[in-house]
Amino acid sequence: MMQCSVTDSVTVEDVYGNDFTAPDQPAQPTRPAASDEPASFRDVLAADGRIEPRDEMPEGYRRTLIRQIAQHAHSEIIGMQPEGNWISRAPSLRRKAILMAKVQDEAGHGLYLYAAAETLGVDRADLLDQLHSGRQKYSSIFNYPTLTWADVGAIGWLVDGAAIVNQVPLCRCSYGPYGRAMVRVCKEESFHQRQGFEILHTLAKGTDAQRAMAQDAVDRYWWPSLMMFGPPDDDSPNSAQSMAWGIKRHSNDDLRQRFVDMTVPQSEALGLSLPDPEIAWNSDRGHYDFGEVDFTELFEVIRGNGPCNAERMAHRVRAHEDGAWVREAATAYADKRSRQARPPKAEEGAA
């Protein structure tokens, strides 16, 4: 029986291509001595080229990528749940169709990413086991509940918006299969973000109740979205190594600033406020200033104390266990067919 333990395991967080730990928990194995790096690997990185599956690579690089890509994939499939929560209740058939297609895209992203991880010599089934047993994580943002229809809009606009900021640089990731998977993922995420914005735009221009629903959703999702970029650079132990390896291209704080700069004008276009009185344009910096993110909450959610951690994992594990008989049947059937397709052994010997 699969155990669902989300609270007591190694707590590394991958947030759509970011990588950090709660401060009191073990950091991931970091860089081996540079001398362990094959010369061919160093040359490719120096030339800003791509490492491909059959190229030589240091074990730490391989492990870091497996962890990051797997946790990115896990985030995609766990991310199906909060929005999937509103498919049955979508308020128009057009919205229902768009939402079904969007959640379907997330399953597709999971598939590309597991496939990219498999190029590093791991198996999707093993990675799923690690998710189900709590040894690998998914993005904490999906441990928040979707309480109203407007949350579907806020997730599209803010959460997918933050994901895009994190993920666009990953299209240039030094590991080829991951970078190429991200090109397609980013195109679809960009569409998702626009659909989220459009949901909120419609609500903001709608009835008083719809407008209040939209504002409430933005108020609840704003800070968790900023947390998606991870802790401040000074507290992010894995970042330097990932940057040296060309996996990560920008620091957490730079990406967070980029997201704020992108999002503030969009909130003005929506006519919705952001729940931070300190947001103001700073002409000296050429950026928006914003308030301090309370990372205590983030780390609590990473530790398993978010509103939906247990529910998300239970849903995922239940689906996996309930489907076991179907997967076993498919394997048994395929085995039977391949046995039938093979000539009997005696004939093989005769040939």
Place this chain on the structure above:
Amino acid sequence: MAGLFGYTLALADDALISAQRMSWWISRAPQLEEDVALANIGLDQLGQARLLLAYAGEVEAAGRGEDDLAYLRDEREFRNVCLVEREQTDFGVTMARLLIFSAWQCELYAALSRSADATLAGVAGKAVKEVAYHLDHASRWVVRLGDGTDVSHQRMQAGLDAEWPWAAELFDDAFLDTGLVDSGVAALPSSLRDAVDAGVSAVIDEATLTRPDVATHYSAGRDGRHTEQLGFLLAEMQHLARSHPGATW
């Protein structure tokens, strides 16, 4: 007796309610590829429902659009067969139902693609390609599960036994104004039975399953007499739209 409005609405409701049940699987399927496939099938069905509901609204000419018809009718006004409205949380049941339903839709839409009604013919011409894929998908799963393990054989047979008694309603002519058939607009439901039966039986044989020998359940969804489950499905589907009368989404 259902005229063009009622006939179109019945086919639309079949597709809509089936899509609503199918969408439950998204994030709950046995493997990720199946999340994608079942979402796709549900999306196709929803697309068919939207086109048919919009056309029903046009035929009715009372100013009702697809969302009015989907969200603002009560249980007794829905015209779908009871087959599609019941809970569908077992994969064997889901595949048994999809096999029967998509085999029927294939024959129906193939016939309607030659309808004298240009809109129905157009919708059916597009949909027939979609449901051919649904039928292929369901057939492959029924065969895999039927001829997989002992457990899957039993569960697939149980799914088939559970769905079979609800299939008869698909072929019941009683609700239809036969003038629509005479004028070449509608397909006579009973005329589809032999082809559907032959197709489904071939899959059952290949799957090493047994054609269920069970009595037909009395059901009259086409007359708006449903199972108790439809009310809950509609309550969930409609509550948000109904909570904000007149709002645009």
